[in-house]
Amino acid sequence: MPQSHWQKSSYSEEASSCLYLAASPSGKIHLRESDTPETVLVITRQRLHPLISGTKTGHFDRAGALAP
Template sequence: MPLNLHWQKSSFSGGGGAEDCLEIAADPTTLHLRESDHPTTILTPTPTALHALLERIASPTQEL
């Protein structure tokens, strides 16, 4: 995994220096996700898994 990733915080983080937020970084072929209060744990989902996650987030009223 590239070490020189540029991490960006979610616009829903609330600002004000909040430490508990989702961050995302991209390299030419992959998106990486991490929680700012656990920056060494990085998720690198496959495109299929990321699509499923985003679909689930967009439809929170569906039952699991």
């Protein structure tokens, strides 16, 4: 994303991996982690709310355990 204004999530801690968000002119939201900034997830505003809610409730906590 050229000339994007990335904002650090207020929930990111100083010592851990940080999540950054940037809005595009098309209305999509771009997400990336500080330890892998070249990997960017693109999501719509409508899909962002369920993603955040699921993360807060622990819905995705076991996702990493399923990976080989």
